[in-house]
Amino acid sequence: MMKVPLANLPAQYAALKAEMDAALLSALADGAFVLGTTPAANERVETLEQNVAAFCGANHGIAVNSGTDALLLSLMALNIGPGDEVITTPFTFVATVETVALLGATPIFADIDPVTFNLDAAKVAEKITPRTKAILPVHLFGQMADMTALAEVACAHDIPLIGDAAQAIGCAHAGKLVAEWSLLTTLSFYPTKNLGAAGDAGMVLTNDDSLNAKLRALRFHGSSGPYRYQYVGICSRLDGLQAAILNVKLPHLAGWNEARRQNAAYYAQALANVDGICLPETRADNVHTYHQYTIRVGNGKRDALRAYLAEQGVSSGIFYPAPLHLEAAYLRYGGKPGGFPESERACIEVLSLPVIPELTPEQREYVATKIRSYFTA
Numbered sequence: 001m002m003k004v005p006l007a008n009l010p011a012q013y014a015a016l017k018a019e020m021d022a023a024l025l026s027a028l029a030d031g032a033f034v035l036g037t038t039p040a041a042n043e044r045v046e047t048l049e050q051n052v053a054a055f056c057g058a059n060h061g062i063a064v065n066s067g068t069d070a071l072l073l074s075l076m077a078l079n080i081g082p083g084d085e086v087i088t089t090p091f092t093f094v095a096t097v098e099t100v101a102l103l104g105a106t107p108i109f110a111d112i113d114p115v116t117f118n119l120d121a122a123k124v125a126e127k128i129t130p131r132t133k134a135i136l137p138v139h140l141f142g143q144m145a146d147m148t149a150l151a152e153v154a155c156a157h158d159i160p161l162i163g164d165a166a167q168a169i170g171c172a173h174a175g176k177l178v179a180e181w182s183l184l185t186t187l188s189f190y191p192t193k194n195l196g197a198a199g200d201a202g203m204v205l206t207n208d209d210s211l212n213a214k215l216r217a218l219r220f221h222g223s224s225g226p227y228r229y230q231y232v233g234i235c236s237r238l239d240g241l242q243a244a245i246l247n248v249k250l251p252h253l254a255g256w257n258e259a260r261r262q263n264a265a266y267y268a269q270a271l272a273n274v275d276g277i278c279l280p281e282t283r284a285d286n287v288h289t290y291h292q293y294t295i296r297v298g299n300g301k302r303d304a305l306r307a308y309l310a311e312q313g314v315s316s317g318i319f320y321p322a323p324l325h326l327e328a329a330y331l332r333y334g335g336k337p338g339g340f341p342e343s344e345r346a347c348i349e350v351l352s353l354p355v356i357p358e359l360t361p362e363q364r365e366y367v368a369t370k371i372r373s374y375f376t377a
C-alpha cells in the first residue's frame with residue numbers, strides 16, 4: 001500500500017541537506033544564537049528580514065519567535081487593548097483570536113465567504129462600531145481574502161487592516177503582493193508552512209517606518225537602547241539558527257509554491273465531476289499558493305472518507321474541526337450555534353488533501369484514484 005503524507009519534512013531536508021548542514025554548522029560556529037547579542041546572528045536575521053519583505057511586497061520585515069507573536073506584536077504596535085474591538089473570522093487557527101483576547105480587547109466575529117473560506121467584507125461592514133480598532137482578515141489555505149472589498153470598508157471607516165498571512169507567503173490579490181494590502185501583515189514559519197523553520201518562527205511585515213521602529217523595540221522588551229525601555233514589550237527575537245535555515249529555504253519557495261499549484265491543477269482535473277465533493281476555487285484576481293488543498297465533502301460523509309483514505313495510506317487534515325466562536329475559551333464573546341453558519345458548515349465539510357511540493361505524480365494519482373473509488377464503490 002502506498003503511503004501519502006500530508007507533510008514530509010524529512011524529504012525536504014534530504015533535498016537540501018548539504019546546504020542546510022553547512023548553514024547550521026556555520027551559525028553554530030559563529031555562536032549566532034540570540035538576535036541583538038552577536039553580529040553574526042544579526043546579519044543572518046537581517047538578511048532574512050530583507051529578503052522575505054521583498055518577496056511579499058513590504059519595505060520592512062521584523063523577525064519574531066512565531067506567527068502568534070507576530071499577531072500579538074502587531075496588535076500591541078497599534079495600542080489595541082481593553083475596550084477595543086477587532087473584527088475577524090471564527091474559521092481560523094486559534095492564534096488569530098487568542099492574541100486579541102490576550103490583550104484584553106474583544107474579538108468580534110464575522111462570517112466567511114463559502115468559496116474562499118475567508119472573511120466576507122459585507123459581513124465585516126455590518127460589525128463596525130466606534131470601538132473597532134482593526135480588521136484582521138486571515139488569508140486561509142494560501143488564498144487571499146477579498147482585500148479589494150475589505151480595504152474599501154477599512155478605508156471608509158479609517159480602520160487599519162492587519163493581514164494574517166501565516167498561510168499565505170507568496171500570495172497576491174488584484175496584482176498586488178500580500179503585504180501591500182495591509183498596514184501590518186503577519187507570517188508564520190511553523191515547520192509545515194510553505195516556508196518552514198526548524199521550530200517556531202514568524203515575521204511582521206510593514207511599509208510604515210514608525211511601526212517598523214516600534215515593532216523592533218517591542219520584540220526586544222520594548223527596548224530603546226541598552227537597558228532602557230520605551231514600551232512594555234516581550235521577548236520575541238528570532239534566533240540566528242532559525243534565520244540560517246530559513247535563508248537556505250527561501251530561494252526555493254517560489255518553486256515550491258509552483259509545485260503546489262501543479263499538484264492542485266492535477267487534482268482539479270482528476271477529481272472533476274466526482275459527485276459528493278466540491279473542489280477549491282481560486283478567485284479570478286488571486287494567486288493561490290495552496291498551503292492546503294481543501295475540498296468540501298457533503299452529506300455528512302467527510303469523516304467516513306477521511307477514515308477510508310487513512311485505511312488506504314492517505315493522510316488528510318481537518319482545518320478546522322470547530323469554529324472558534326463555539327469553543328469554550330471564546331464563548332464569553334457571545335457566540336451561539338447558528339451564529340456564523342458558513343463557518344460552522346465549513347468545519348463539518350472541509351478536508352485537506354496532500355498537496356506538498358514533495359508529492360510524487362504516483363502519489364497524487366493514488367490519492368485521486370482512492371477518492372474516486374470511495375464515491376463509486
Ligand SMILES: Cc1ncc(COP(=O)(O)O)c(C=O)c1O
Pocket residue numbers: 066067068069092093095096138164166167187188189190200201202
Ligand atoms: C492562520 C494562522 N494564524 C496564525 C498562526 C500562528 O502561527 P505560529 O504557529 O507560527 O505561532 C497559524 C499557524 O500555525 C495560522 O495558520
